[in-house]
Amino acid sequence: MATDLHRRQALAALAGLGACVIAPRAAFANTGDRVHLAAAWEHQGSFHIGVLSTQDGAGQALQIHAVLEVPTRAHGLCVLPDGSVIATARRPGDWLVRWHPDRRAKPQWLWQEGERSFNGHVLASADGQRLYTTETDAETGASWIVVRDTRTLAAIAAWPTHGIDAHELIWDLRTPHGGVPTLIVANGGVPTAPETGRVKRDLGAMDPSLVRLDARTGHLLGQWRLQDPRLSLRHLAWSPDGTTLGIALQAEHDNPAVKNAAPVLALFDGTTLRGVAAPEPVAQSLRGYGGSMAATPTGWAVSCPRAHGIATFSLHGDWQGLVPLPEVCPLAVRSGALWAGGLASSLQNAQAAAPLAHPHGTRLQGARLDNHWVVLQG
16 A cells, blocks of 8 residues: 555656656746657757657647757756756766756756766756766776756766666656655666777676666665666656556677567566567567657557667557657657657657658758657646
């Protein structure tokens, strides 16, 4: 009973947040049939974060509503209660920014000084007063959660993730641990080195894992691994009822056939972590690469840009089908419906029998959307 009560309270506080708290100012909220999405993208060699907007219904163009150019490729996004957007660079990243789309304040930048690099993801506390970033120690390669003051962006604590290549982190909706808030972190497990950036090294030493941490102290509360150490754990999403965590996987096998047939989804029920395979010959087409991760009442969705489609599964892990969308990358959930971004167009209600297509407006044509969208809730 206590666990169910905690779960209901957590869901009420965090439902629909994905990776952060969302309660933006009215200037950028979704009103009526208007939709706003925080996003990151590359266009003609330059990189941007921004707010994209459209209206419900097929044929409505997806437009740039507000935009900020950033130094390098951005990755994870978080929207704070005041409507400001936190974005951080793709790993190994050296910048983090707090941006106000309504221009009521100048962008606030934080640059790493060489001790650590950002791993592309940031999470906010429920009250928006603290930020949690995944980072890598430049000297040892070990990963850390760094707790930062939202107002100053200064670090106030740092906790080991008990792994390497930490990627996305998310609030734990499942296990109460006496009412203590807990974090789930995906350690991707891919060895790299500061001098070679994103170049993967010694893949035979991969050690991906999922960890649960006390969000007050960073104390390790649990750690789980898949049987196959060549499956890197990357992106995270909770099922609508908060009982199961979905994890997007990226395979790093030496054998191309094994790599291409590898699962792109794993499920965690609080005690067991298991991979979920797509049936042959569909599995080969997914090429072992899961991008963004989302869940709706219809089931799980994993964007597979190398397969030019969205892999969909039931909430129990049964295969449902591949939804075609060229170079699909970001996913988001709005009012229980899946939104998915592609190269030339995006889909509304992508899991439906007849998804609604939104062509990209002039300023978005040719833009390559990054892995993540965040719906700005009204």
